[in-house]
Amino acid sequence: MNTSTVERSRGSYVDRPSSSSLADVIEIILDKGLVIDAYVRVSLVGIEVLTIDARIVIASVDTYLRFAEATNRLDLTQQGGRDLPEMMGGMMENGSKGKTQGAVEGIKDALTSDDSDDDSGESSNQEKSRRRTKRPARSSSEPE
Amino acid sequence: MSEEGAPLTDRYLYGIVRAGAKLPTGPDGVQGNALALVESGAVAAVVTELADSGMLGTPEALQNHSVVLDELAEKQPVLPLAFGTVVPGGTDIAEEVLAPQAEAFAEALEQLSGCTQFTLRITFDRDAILREIVSGNPEVAELRERISGTSEDETRNERIRLGEIVVTTMESWRRTEAPPILEQIRSATVETAMREVGQAEDVAEVAVLVRRDAIDEFDAVIEELAEANQERMRFRLIGPQAPYDFVPEM
Numbered sequence A: 001m002n003t004s005t006v007e008r009s010r011g012s013y014v015d016r017p018s019s020s021s022l023a024d025v026i027e028i029i030l031d032k033g034l035v036i037d038a039y040v041r042v043s044l045v046g047i048e049v050l051t052i053d054a055r056i057v058i059a060s061v062d063t064y065l066r067f068a069e070a071t072n073r074l075d076l077t078q079q080g081g082r083d084l085p086e087m088m089g090g091m092m093e094n095g096s097k098g099k100t101q102g103a104v105e106g107i108k109d110a111l112t113s114d115d116s117d118d119d120s121g122e123s124s125n126q127e128k129s130r131r132r133t134k135r136p137a138r139s140s141s142e143p144e
Numbered sequence B: 001m002s003e004e005g006a007p008l009t010d011r012y013l014y015g016i017v018r019a020g021a022k023l024p025t026g027p028d029g030v031q032g033n034a035l036a037l038v039e040s041g042a043v044a045a046v047v048t049e050l051a052d053s054g055m056l057g058t059p060e061a062l063q064n065h066s067v068v069l070d071e072l073a074e075k076q077p078v079l080p081l082a083f084g085t086v087v088p089g090g091t092d093i094a095e096e097v098l099a100p101q102a103e104a105f106a107e108a109l110e111q112l113s114g115c116t117q118f119t120l121r122i123t124f125d126r127d128a129i130l131r132e133i134v135s136g137n138p139e140v141a142e143l144r145e146r147i148s149g150t151s152e153d154e155t156r157n158e159r160i161r162l163g164e165i166v167v168t169t170m171e172s173w174r175r176t177e178a179p180p181i182l183e184q185i186r187s188a189t190v191e192t193a194m195r196e197v198g199q200a201e202d203v204a205e206v207a208v209l210v211r212r213d214a215i216d217e218f219d220a221v222i223e224e225l226a227e228a229n230q231e232r233m234r235f236r237l238i239g240p241q242a243p244y245d246f247v248p249e250m
Helices: A022-029 A045-054 A061-073 A083-087 A102-111 A120-132 B059-075 B093-112 B126-136 B138-147 B156-187 B212-228
Strands: B011-018 B036-040 B043-049 B115-124 B191-195 B202-211 B233-241
Touching (some): A022 B233, A061 B126, B011 B093, B043 B093, B126 B156, B156 B191
Antiparallel strands (some): B115 B233
């Protein structure tokens, strides 16, 4: 049926689908609602299969591989705001290794995954760098 | 109280409304059949006659079910029934389904009166978040270099490690970033019901009950949050809907 997603209407930052997609409907209502005892609910075989798809387990190897590929394909020079080329010290342009340190040095520990509790000092750096990435989503990535 | 001339066909039940409710004219019911109202005292069931109740567990039927309920909910309170509720032909719905719980139904409808549900899903913008992670984590940047130009088989372990860091980073950011957002949402709603997030890039998924006369204020809060987070998150707002997540226990 209708899965159209209305692109942001003028001035809005919120996606408002004009009608619910099947995925929305499944997630939202499939197992909800009043159950009237004594009346049989029909079998939902086809839909239950879809439901399982919709609720992928987060920590699976497939998920990891998918994100690795997305990271691989990520175009750091495009549209990333002008901070990235700066921060990466131009590493991406020539593909050379070993220059990752430098500017990113200060914030690396804030993001090393496993332990998010001991990063209080450095997460503020992280906040700043995030904020700086704002605004000119499309502006050129010329380093200044 | 009992239903005159209950049909011999099976009937599909969508939800419970107040007696005298207006049926929407737009949507077809399941299997393309018309909607009807069966009343009992102050409450009524919205139903459709079924030619073949064997063919009900389909995606189309699920969408019919939700469209009918959402349209009903635009004008009046409605208690959604579980998808797939069917009563056999000859059943006296008024007497057997409605009458025994008429008071509880009426009370629940009263509670939901004047409110409508929305569902909000907030996700990280994948590319923006990946850029943050690559630029902020040297190990990720290095792993990314190593898998560049290789096949999945050649660098499977590096890829798994890379993906794992990305996913756990998003999880830890979700844990710190979702609560303040949800706090603001709570302040603009009557009630909220958190849903479990299912995807790695999900920040939060929440159903909210909003007073109809406060929808504009609610909308402004969501809009403000979406704007404040526009570089890193996407906000998707579905509704108004029937109050699927706020049906009282009975």
